[in-house]
Amino acid sequence: MEGVDVVRELMRIEKKLEHIERLLNELLEVEEGYAIMKLSEESLRDFLEDEPDIYSEEDLKVRYR
Secondary structure: OHHHHHHHHHHHHHHHHHHHHHHHHHHHHHHHHHHHHHHHHHHHHHHHHOOOOOOOHHHOOOOOO
């Protein structure tokens, strides 16, 4: 019986590890997406800095303070 318990425990651990692996992969995908967006923002900053604003403050309907 003891061998069956060890096998059952190993299977439970394996399932938990698979779940952790899936969560880590999801986290990495989110981090990669964030890194790409940040890189795009930084690389476009100089280009967009000299462009005129499309909207002025007068165009705003709601102002946050």
